[in-house]
Amino acid sequence: xxxxxxxxxxxxxxxxxxxxxxxxxxxxxxxxxxxxxxxxxxxxxxxxxxxxxxxxxxxxxxxxxxxxxxxxxxxxxxxxxxxxxxxxxxxxxxxxxxxxxxxxxxxxxxxxxxxxxxxxxxxxxxxxxxxxxxxxxxxxxxxxxxx
Amino acid sequence: xxxxxxxxxxxxxxxxxxxxxxxxxxxxxxxxxxxxxxxxxxxxxxxxxxxxxxxxxxxxxxxxxxxxxxxxxxxxxxxxxxxxxxxxxxxxxxxxxxxxxxxxxxxxxxxxxxxxxxxxxxxxxxxxxxxxxxxxxxxxxxxxxxxxxxxxxxxxxxxxxxxxxxxxxxxxxxxxx
Numbered sequence: 001x002x003x004x005x006x007x008x009x010x011x012x013x014x015x016x017x018x019x020x021x022x023x024x025x026x027x028x029x030x031x032x033x034x035x036x037x038x039x040x041x042x043x044x045x046x047x048x049x050x051x052x053x054x055x056x057x058x059x060x061x062x063x064x065x066x067x068x069x070x071x072x073x074x075x076x077x078x079x080x081x082x083x084x085x086x087x088x089x090x091x092x093x094x095x096x097x098x099x100x101x102x103x104x105x106x107x108x109x110x111x112x113x114x115x116x117x118x119x120x121x122x123x124x125x126x127x128x129x130x131x132x133x134x135x136x137x138x139x140x141x142x143x144x145x146x147x
Numbered sequence: 148x149x150x151x152x153x154x155x156x157x158x159x160x161x162x163x164x165x166x167x168x169x170x171x172x173x174x175x176x177x178x179x180x181x182x183x184x185x186x187x188x189x190x191x192x193x194x195x196x197x198x199x200x201x202x203x204x205x206x207x208x209x210x211x212x213x214x215x216x217x218x219x220x221x222x223x224x225x226x227x228x229x230x231x232x233x234x235x236x237x238x239x240x241x242x243x244x245x246x247x248x249x250x251x252x253x254x255x256x257x258x259x260x261x262x263x264x265x266x267x268x269x270x271x272x273x274x275x276x277x278x279x280x281x282x283x284x285x286x287x288x289x290x291x292x293x294x295x296x297x298x299x300x301x302x303x304x305x306x307x308x309x310x311x312x313x314x315x316x317x318x319x320x321x322x323x324x
Contacts, residue, residue: 020296023187024183025187027183041204041207045208
């Protein structure tokens with residue numbers, strides 16, 4: 001992974017593309033829940049979660065490949081764990097919103113769902129920011145420095 | 148051009164901010180946030196036109212587009228910050244040139260869509276079929292924005308980019324001669 005330019009670059013690119021779709025779809029659903037485009041059917045909008053879960057799987061596969069390339073760089077950086085926690089909690093909230101609204105056109109949006117939407121937006125902003133800061137905050141690049 | 152951009156960056160305080168300890172990653176985070184807003188609004192609209200989730204009324208989904216425009220403006224502002232702070236790293240970088248090319252195609256495609264097709268598409272009811280021309284425009288738009296993300300990654304990853312940039316090969320051979 002580390003020495004193949006194509007493999008590393010492909011993982012990096014897929015990670016960015018998949019992240020854009022996951023975060024984008026979560027933003028769209030969250031924005032609808034907080035009151036933007038109120039006539040847009042939230043149950044129908046949740047259909048996009050089908051794409052979202054494929055993209056989420058791609059995030060973990062490409063993320064694991066990037067982690068394998070530079071394990072010490074990520075595992076010794078607290079920002080990596082912040083990103084990981086934000087992604088996992090964000091996806092759990094996505095699952096909750098999906099199971100609440102998908103294929104239920106009559107259901108109304110309650111205050112708990114609106115709170116979840118705000119938390120979701122915050123978590124995905126934390127994920128994006130942590131992802132970018134990962135490249136600037138590591139103190140160790142390779143485990144070989146310990147030998 | 149480089150001097151003009153650097154003078155602009157220094158006069159506006161952009162240069163000082165971008166060279167502060169966290170200036171560059173903050174700008175990158177906002178840049179990617181803008182791209183996600185674009186994919187979450189324009190990208191979903193494109194997917195809907197291509198036939199996904201076709202029970203959604205396009206005119207209602209279109210109400211999210213101003214959020215995507217706001218995301219695009221964030222990208223333009225932060226992109227200008229990158230370009231003006233390190234113009235020599237960007238102006239001659241083929242990944243930037245490719246990115247701008249795909250943005251141009253996406254822009255022309257969007258203008259063509261609003262000039263010829265948008266009214267028909269938005270007047271359709273919930274599950275009404277989308278005409279082939281609109282589907283093709285949606286495919287071009289989505290492909291262009293995905294290419295913009297890929298080129299964005301290429302900017303920092305491959306330098307020099309001679310093994311993927313076909314139009315750089317002539318530069319290499321002329322330098323070696």
